[in-house]
Amino acid sequence: MELTLDEVRHVAALARLGLTDAEQELMRDQLSSILGHINALNELDTESIPPTASVAALQNVWRDDTVQSSLPREQVLMNAPRQNEGCFEVDTPLGGEESSS
């Protein structure tokens, strides 16, 4: 399983993860090697095996729909890098160069 640099860049873009050129090359080599080990799973025939997402023997954990207290706004915002009028502040999400790389 050999990844290409284009695949590395595509995955990094999906993850919104900035990687330097050197990191991209290292990632290509290391991920290819790790995926090589992971491909051992293809030795197993799992056609009729159901998947397990969680081992917790719980389904649909409900609670009553009651009003509960939440954290005060100033505590929620106390670590915010930027805030404005009691809200988190970010640059405008529209009009940017949202590329599909």
Added chain:
Amino acid sequence: MSAVAGTDALHWLTASEARTLLDKKELSAVELTQAHLARIESLDPSLNCHISTFPDRSLAQARAADERIGRGESAGLTGIPISLKDVLVTTGTQTTAGSQILKGYESPYDATVVQRLHAQDAVFVGKSNTDEFAMGSSTENSSYGVTRNPWNLDRVPGGSSGGPAAAVAAGEAMLSLGSDTGGSIRQPAGFCGIVGLKPTYGRVSRLGLIAFGSSLDQIGPFARSVEDAALILEAIAGHDPRDSTSAPMPSPDICSHLTGDLAGVRIGVAEEYAVDGMEPGVETAVATAVESLKDAGAIIKQVSLPHTRYALPTYYITAPAEASANLARFDGVKYGLSIDGGSLREMYEQTRGQGFGPEVKRRIMLGTYALSSGYYDAYYVKAQKVRTLLKQDFDAAFADVDVIVAPTSPTVAFPIGARLDDPYQMYLADVFTIPANMAGIPGVSVPCGFADGLPVGLQFLGKAFDEATLLSVAHAYERSQPWWRMHPELGNEI
């Protein structure tokens, strides 16, 4: 580094011993806390177990504990000095997860386990070191420097919970809490010669544990004895409505089940728990331990866990996939590092690119790849199916035995730097601990001797929600051996 047998020093007491002395007023919580804070001050410049300490606050908690003891109202952990892995959010101090991206982050709330310990007036002595976001097997991935193994300062303490493990092994804390996603409690406990318990998935609330692999993560204790591990498990376990995966059952009664009797207990040995690269010293120590279990009256039975060798590759799809989703929240908007990039997208990419270290980036990439369009079925769903097989292996084995015994790790603590260049070699350190996380069952590592002067860990695995039997067996083994009373000779004995 040579081992020394237990002394009367306050920093080598077990929590159960300290409880008795505290309640008889032969020792105060302030004295006990001062002894551990002095240990941190003298040893941490070389060991680096802690990222943050707050001695004034620790002593204030100790004074509150002494008042409570004075009123005759002490609980099991009142006045006991405890270190918290720095992935457990705690008000009043920073919680970093070992990452630059959370440097200086102060949580607005306490993790459920922190609240429960606080309710008993336990004393927090510090926030301890961890591989970044608990991703690693050596604590070398921490942005706050490596923690050194108290038995040999050139060796790793294991990981990811290397800080809390080394802190208990070095007498900097009497107990500590870590988290275990693929072995991050049991493996460092083995490397540091102490007890480390991963409870059943769902036994302990994960609220306030910074999430890594949500279907695998579980909080658990490090301790100097199995009895101490049981004591703190009783304090932190039990249903929490704010963690919907926490099991709706009360905290178990475990301490009263620690009988020390192994007669008739069925203990399974699996041939699959032997791999290439297993150190002879580890093999010998574990084989000797199995013989001693037999001598104590246990019935040793062969069991088969045929899919064991697929656990590691399954884990390295499942855990990174869950991590890549969990770590999406670190985006420079709500908390943590934020690097202005000119546009929102550039800000995300710069912040995450500069805030995360190499191993975290590797796992985000691996997980994102496994979940991406075109690869989801081949990797993520495939891993979920193999997870079913791994769980079925344990279900079948536990039809015949009460617990399973195995090595905790194939090797003793390895040299600092030895595995950094080959990620998969590092991952192999967890080959014997990962299956329990995949199946959700509890596991505990207890010391079983030494190889090349370094501790060897013996792992017991139990049935889901049967920590009582698991710890009873581990306790019986522990008390039949001298190892749990051995401490590293660190100099600076106070």
